[in-house]
Amino acid sequence: MLKLYNRERSGNCYKARLMLALLGLEYEQVPIRREGNGRNQLPADFEKLNPLRQIPVLVADGRHFWGTIPILVYLARRYGGESWLPSDAEGEAEVTQWLSLGQNEIFQGLGRARSMRARRWHGYGTLEEAHAIAQVALRALEGRLGDHDWLALDRPTIADVACYSYTVFAPEGGISLKPYPAVRAWLRRMEGLSGYLPIPPYDGAGGPLVE
Amino acid sequence: MLKLYNRERSGNCYKARLMLALLGLEYEQVPIRREGNGRNQLPADFEKLNPLRQIPVLVADGRHFWGTIPILVYLARRYGGESWLPSDAEGEAEVTQWLSLGQNEIFQGLGRARSMRARRWHGYGTLEEAHAIAQVALRALEGRLGDHDWLALDRPTIADVACYSYTVFAPEGGISLKPYPAVRAWLRRMEGLSGYLPIPPYDGAGGPLVE
Secondary structure (H helix, E strand, O other): OOEEEEOOOOOOHHHHHHHHOOOOOOEEEOEEEEEEOEEEEEEOOHHOOOOOOOOOOEEEEOOOOHHHHHHHHHHHHHHHHOOOOOOHHHHHHHHHHHHHHHHHHHHHHHHHHHHHHOOOOOOOOOHHHHHHHHHHHHHHHHHHHHOOOOOOOOOOOOHHHHHHHHHOOHHHHHHOOOOHHHHHHHHHHHHOOOOOOOOOOOOOOOOOOOO | OOOEEHHHOOOOOOOOOOOHHHHOOOEEEEEOEEEEOOOOEEEHHHOOOOOOOOEEEEEOEEEEOOHHHHHHHHHHHHHHHOOOOOHHHHHHHHHHHHHHHHHHHHHHHHHHHHHHHHOOHHHOOOOOHHHHHHHHHHHHHOOOOHHOOOHHHHHHHHHHHHHHHHHHHHHHHOOOOOHHHHHHHHHHHHHOOOOOOOEEEEEEEEOEEEO
């Protein structure tokens, strides 16, 4: 049985849950909550599962995997076959480009902006810096999606799952998607996929951007 | 013929050059220099190669790949076989865990500290914040390497190449590796690999940490 250490509103945990849903996999959840100081309330021996003390963590076949991208890679290779993550050099490199965008500019921009604006976690840097990085990410997405349906290949892959999460939360970080019509159309395509799992409702301070 | 858009002192470009060297591959270099403001001096149409306008970029078989991890994945799959990047779900997920550490905590900690201290690029956040993230990364590396020779598997993989670069530059960011003997022993093992390419000499302001 698969087991996911999961916090509902974590954008990274949501990526793992979305992938599990798209693959139609059953799994057990270990719910993690936040403490008053905004840190995750982790089990005492959690460091054995992840030395970074971060969620999500996936337990599968007696092994455990930490980090969002590694979990997506594991699920795609183990249960999804070539469709979600090709194994030829060119195809896998194309997918990995967008996995990197998701981890770098999308998280450092849109992800941090969302956390700062909800006043849950400040991390490092300012909201203005996060907004500037978010625009770099959104321009790269818009450039690709202007003439392609999906990020890496001619079908959805784990690249789309990895980039969807923090992009769809843009309004919660005070970032408008109005200047990015191709990005908005792609979000709607993601939401039409069989097995799609809706995003968790907003629960932070301030409220998302209303347009 | 492989072609690499490369700047000698970029820690990410060095990862790509190290991988090319370890695989014994010949390639052409397109040298990139910095402008006075610290930005890379890129060719006019560079955005066609990488929408993020970052280096390294690898051109191979008429295709181009941006981002350091995608380049490592491409080279390993195309030229390195199972040895440098396994294709079974468990093995690939293990490798990907450390690729993520390299892109997240190692770059955000050790990489940014190095850039800030050399006064070349400030980016976002403070040197103190970067140093705190660097300690998280180094503790995770030390924990694994205390009883393993290599990061992901029982042999060197692209995970070791990805994490070596900014870790070996720790003194340039003012970070001591003295508390991390297993990390230092692993750096020496990397340097003993057949085909190893030495790190480029220091050229920034301030000077590296002397111990």
